[in-house]
Amino acid sequence: MKIGITEQKQARCDQTDEATNENYGNRVRFYDRNSLEDMDWPNTEDGRYARAYLEPLMFQGTRGFMINASTNLLIARIDDLVLPLTVNELSACLIGQARENGHLLHESAGAAQFKRNRGAVSDFEYSAVYERHLPMSRRWCWLLLERLSNLVGVPLMRRMKL
Structure with a gap:
């Protein structure tokens, strides 16, 4: 089979x-x-x-x-x-240069203001990570990221209107 x-x-x-x-x-x-x-x-x-x-x-x-x-x-x-x-x-130039230098490229800088200027209403985007199957030695970084995002990231993004 x-x-x-x-x-x-x-x-x-x-x-x-x-x-x-x-x-x-x-x-x-x-x-x-x-x-x-x-x-x-x-x-x-x-x-x-x-x-x-x-x-x-x-x-x-x-x-x-x-x-x-x-x-x-x-x-x-x-x-x-x-x-x-x-x-x-x-x-194409940016992607090629980032690849050559081993960098990640995020091309949406300034996108929030650009969209607001055209009448868009901002909202949060979420990413989900399932980590409960991992041992605590590998889970702690995800738990820390969650706490930092909620306690620092979200208030900062609201204050800066991102």
Whole structure:
């Protein structure tokens, strides 16, 4: 029985893994503004919707819709699935530099004020960590983080309107 499960997992892996799937090039295609005319759009409701939405963006460029955005738009077609991909030059540089230096990158600095200027109402975001199965020697750091977040972090965020 375990052999059958392993074979099924391997078969699924072979369908999507470029290195082990000789049909990868036929299943996944990328299109830019110059090659979009060659795209065979899926004849489905989603395919027609994607075409109606994405073709104007591709031919007119994103600046026609968002004046302050400089991004390159690509379309990925994976079987009958059509996905838009954006490549922002600044983001690509920041991500590359952070990766080279071994840093984490959080690109939402200033987002709270930006959203408030447009009428958004702030609310807290929560992350859940289940730690009860851990021994106390590994749980204490999560308990400390919880206390610090509730006693220091939340009041500070409320005071600074973040």
